[in-house]
Structures are given as C-alpha cells and as structure tokens.
Amino acid sequence: MEETKRYEYKLVIMGPPGSGKGTISELIENKLSIPHISMGDILRNKVKEGNEQGKKLKDIMKKGELIPNDIIEDLIKQRLSKDDVTSQFLLDGFPRELEQAQFLTRITGVDGIIMVDIDENTIVNRLSQRRICSSCEKGYHLQFKPPKQEGVCDDCGGKLVRREDDDPELIKKRLRTYHETTTPVIDFFEKKGIPTLEVPGDYDLETESDNIINQIVQWQESLRE
Ligand code: AMP
Numbered sequence: 001m002e003e004t005k006r007y008e009y010k011l012v013i014m015g016p017p018g019s020g021k022g023t024i025s026e027l028i029e030n031k032l033s034i035p036h037i038s039m040g041d042i043l044r045n046k047v048k049e050g051n052e053q054g055k056k057l058k059d060i061m062k063k064g065e066l067i068p069n070d071i072i073e074d075l076i077k078q079r080l081s082k083d084d085v086t087s088q089f090l091l092d093g094f095p096r097e098l099e100q101a102q103f104l105t106r107i108t109g110v111d112g113i114i115m116v117d118i119d120e121n122t123i124v125n126r127l128s129q130r131r132i133c134s135s136c137e138k139g140y141h142l143q144f145k146p147p148k149q150e151g152v153c154d155d156c157g158g159k160l161v162r163r164e165d166d167d168p169e170l171i172k173k174r175l176r177t178y179h180e181t182t183t184p185v186i187d188f189f190e191k192k193g194i195p196t197l198e199v200p201g202d203y204d205l206e207t208e209s210d211n212i213i214n215q216i217v218q219w220q221e222s223l224r225e
Contacts (some may be wrong), residue, residue: 008088009034009220010109012095014186015116016178018127019201020169022139023091024116024212027205031213039093042068042075044137057222065169065172066096066177073103080108090114094134097181112223113189114216120175127171131160145205195223 011034015021022038029036047058053071060067076094079085095101104110129142135158140147147153151160165174187194197219199212 007220007224009111009223010087010089011112011114012091012104012110012189013114013116014182015118015201016120016123016182017174018123018130020126020203021092021115021116021119021201024114024199024201025090025155025203027209027213028090028114028216031209032216034088034090036090036092037079037085037094039072039074039076039091039096041137042079046075064165064174064177066181069097069099069103072096072100076100076104076188077107095185096178098184098188101185105192110189110194112219113186113196113208114199115186115196115198117198121177122202124171127166128168130163130166132163133158134161135159195219 011028013021013025013028018029022040025036025038028034043057043061047054047061057067057071072094076091091104095104126141131140131142131147132138133140133153133156136153136156138153138155139145140153140160147160152158153160160216165171197216199215203209203212
C-alpha cells in the first residue's frame with residue numbers, strides 16, 4: 001500500500017522540567033518520525049566527553065542553573081545544521097529563555113509550539129521518583145514506569161541512578177527558573193502568531209498515547225490550512 005505523504009513540521013515542545021516533555025517527544029518521534037532534539041541530552045553527552053567544557057557544564061547543571069547562551073546557541077546551531085533536521089524537528093529544552101528564542105527564529109522557522117500542561121505537585125513527585133540508566137540513559141519512574149528488576153535497566157542491564165539535578169530542593173529551584181525564564185519565550189512566540197497546542201502531561205502512557213498522537217496530528221493538519 002502506498003503511504004500517504006506526511007507533511008513536515010518544525011516544532012518546539014515546552015513545559016516545566018518533569019512535565020513529561022521527553023516522553024511525549026519520544027512518542028512523537030516514534031509515531032510521526034519527527035526527529036527529537038533534546039538540549040538536555042546534548043549537554044549530558046558533552047559532560048560525558050569529560051573535557052574542560054564538559055566539566056564546566058557539569059558544574060552548572062549540578063546546581064540546576066542555566067548554561068550560558070553562547071554555548072547553547074553554538075550547540076543548537078551545530079545540531080540544526082545536520083541533514084536529518086533540515087525540514088523537520090521537535091526541539092525539547094530549547095529555547096528556554098527569550099534570547100534563545102530570538103536566536104532560533106533568526107536561524108530557522110518554527111511552525112508550532114506544543115505546550116505540556118501539568119501541576120507542580122505532580123512534577124515534584126514525578127522528578128524525585130525518576131531514575132535513569134547510568135549506561136544507556138533510558139528513563140524510568142519508580143511508580144509509573146518501574147524497571148522489571150529493581151535498580152536494573154530493562155534494556156542493557158545498567159545500574160539505575162537518580163539524576164543529580166532531580167534532588168527535591170533543586171527541582172523547586174529548576175521550576176522557579178523555568179517560570180522566570182520561559183514566560184517571556186511563550187509571550188514571544190505568541191506575539192509572532194506561532195500556533196500552540198496544549199497537551200496534558202499527566203496522561204497514562206499505556207492507554208492514552210494514541211489520543212495524544214491523534215490530537216497532535218489533527219493540530220498539524222490545521223497548521224496547513
Ligand atoms: P533538562 O534535561 O532539559 O531538564 O536539562 C538539564 C539541565 O541542562 C538544565 O537544568 C540546565 O542546566 C541545562 N539546560 C538544558 N537546556 C538548556 C537551555 N536551553 N539553556 C540553558 N541551559 C539548559
């Protein structure tokens with residue numbers, strides 16, 4: 001059977017840390033074949049390189065603070081110059097503040113914003129119970145997405161650990177930073193007339209994924225009208 005043509009979209013997903021942005025992004029990447037670019041993952045990979053820049057990034061991230069814009073802009077420019085993202089992408093964790101949003105719209109177009117909506121108590125609970133594999137970085141949640149065997153990654157057998165910045169006090173700090181820095185970004189995109197779709201962050205991955213994807217597909221179709 002001939003596959004129907006898929007239109008291509010440049011999207012940004014926004015929402016507080018712990019809103020489930022990463023999970024929804026993976027879902028969109030898998031179901032709709034839109035490449036997911038996670039700024040947090042790019043930075044964590046840089047940290048792993050263990051060089052001077054990596055050490056500097058690690059210190060800032062450990063404190064739950066934002067990385068300076070010149071570094072972020074450089075990294076995103078490099079990533080957006082790759083062939084797989086010339087016509088479509090889903091940006092996650094970037095832009096996080098106004099100057100980054102202005103930079104993004106100077107270097108590429110943005111077709112729409114996906115906004116993940118969730119209350120803060122749910123976030124604190126979710127982040128403090130989040131674990132990642134120290135080897136392959138697959139994400140887990142002790143309550144909602146537990147590993148088959150406690151403390152062990154289902155995929156690679158690596159040890160599950162808490163991300164250093166998922167400490168409850170740091171989570172509150174990251175949420176404050178998010179609200180202070182991201183509100184101007186939301187206003188900026190709104191003033192530019194870039195359409196926004198709100199999706200719930202507290203949906204059940206097992207039973208409601210299809211609904212979320214359908215909602216996104218319908219919205220994408222409306223972007224073409
Ligand atoms: P995340 O995985 O998106 O929660 O990001 C983890 C950490 O990486 C953040 O707490 C920041 O320290 C840093 N970070 C990620 N994206 C950005 C960005 N766009 N600008 C500045 N710092 C960032």
